[in-house]
Amino acid sequence: MSTLVVPPVPCTPKDDAMQLHRAFKGFRCDTSSVINILAHRDATQRAYLQHEYTSLYSQDLLKRISSKLSGRLENAILLWMHCPAGRDALILKQTLTVNKNLEAATEVICSRTPSQLQYLRHIYYAKFGVYLEQDIERNTSRDHKKILLAYVSTPRHEGPEVDKEMAENDALVLYKAGERRLGTDEKTFVRIISERSAAQLAAINQFYRSNYGHSLKKAIKKETSGYFGRALFTIVQCADNRAKYFAKVLRRAMKGLGTDDKKLTRVIVTRSEIDLRYIKEEYLKKYKKTLNDAVHSETSGHYRVFLLSLLGPNQ
Template sequence: MSTLSVLPVPPSPRDDAINLHRAFKGFGCDTRAVINILAHRDATQRSYIQQEYRTMYSEDLLKRLASELSGKLETAVLLWMHDPAGRDAVVINESLNVARNLEAASEVICSRTPAQLQYLKQIYHSKFGIYLENAIERNTTGDFQKLLLAYVSTPRHEGPEVNREIAEKDAKVLYKAGEKKLGTDEKTFIHLFSERSGAHLNAISSYYHDMYGHSLKKAVKNETSGVLAHALLTIVRCAENPAKYFAKVCHKAMKGMGTDDNTLIRVIVTRTEIDMQYIKAEYLRKYRKTLNDAVHSETSGDYRAFLLALLGPNQK
């Protein structure tokens, strides 16, 4: 459930384009005006605004925003301006080719549904002129590469139906491939995690806990490491409860000294129009503090104002 607050009758894209252009004119940018407009428009409205701006001013709105804004606010707003699939493509491309942040790439890929991944692959190719599979091959190695390639290319059922008999058998197969043997049969983990539906993996987790006394997540942590472990854990956690997973990612980004702003921006911007209400509820339940309050204490200025606008009203 989205936290995006959109006016019942928003201004026309033309009016928004005019007001944005007005915010850019003169000495300095009226960033509050930019935030008040863009943080309250959905993906379709943002697309129309960009089209209208180009038509009226013969200028790319994203390039103008990049020249007018700076720092973390610029990063957040530019990411926000894309539609969900385009945004995912940008994050993955940046993570694989520029920042070398493989965990960010695996988070996006391993938390998306098969339908989302199929569309993402089309958008990635149209934006960057390379197939997502080729980008993964160029920038990753080993079992992590094998898992990502399998995950983006294997058709998976998306419904809630589960064959309990097969799920129980799969739990036993994973135990034999991991904790029961010396060393780990990563191929089996990759095969089952990339081919089974979210509902099926959730059932496997339940059977695993019942039969072996601890969670499948703990088994993954014991048997794998590094980016492979991160990807496998993302898959199983999102199968169980994606909102809880992203609440944990947000908390980790703000925990301790300093804030991992890139992660915080990525999660808030990519989940606002999808399930941020559920993420906020999970955050409050687990950490006894609202996500809004945490963001308020860890950020400042217009950057803080933009993130809080996307998060919507604070919980009581």
């Protein structure tokens, strides 16, 4: 469930565009006004706003934002201004081909639903003139490449139906392909985990736990490594509890000395309109602290205000 707070009677796109233009004018930007508008508009409203701004002032709103803001806040707001699929496409293009952040690319691909991935592939090609599979092929390697390619291209059912007999058999096949043998049969892991629905994978994980003493996730950690292991784990964890997976990602982003602002921004911005409320619930349950309080203690200034605005009320 979304945490985005939109006014019950929001301003028109024209009024928003005019308010933003006033906030941008002069030597200093009225950053608070910019945040108050943009952090409380959904994807459709943001798209209309960008179109209206260009119509009124013959300027691209994203370029105007970039010229007036800087640092972490600029990065967060520019990412926020895109629609979910366009944002994912942009993240993947950057992480696969520019800064080679394969951890982030793996997170985005392996945590999305089949329908989200199908639309993402379409948007990716429309934006960049190259297929997502081509950029995966060129910028990843070995088993990591195989699981990503299989996961983005294999059609999967999204319903709650489960074939229990198949799930128990898959658990046995994965056990034999991993813990039961010397060395790991990676092909079997790629085939089953890329082809089964989320509900089916959750059932496999349960059968694995009941039949072999621990979860499939634990077996994956034991039997695989690197980006390949991370991809498999992400798929299975998201099938079991997507919100819990992202709560853990956010915890790692803020744990220890320093904060991984790119990871923190990416998760909050990409999940705000989807399931951030559930992620907040899982965070509180697991770490006994609200996500809002954690973000407040790890960030500052207008960047903090913007992220907290997307997080919604502290509850």
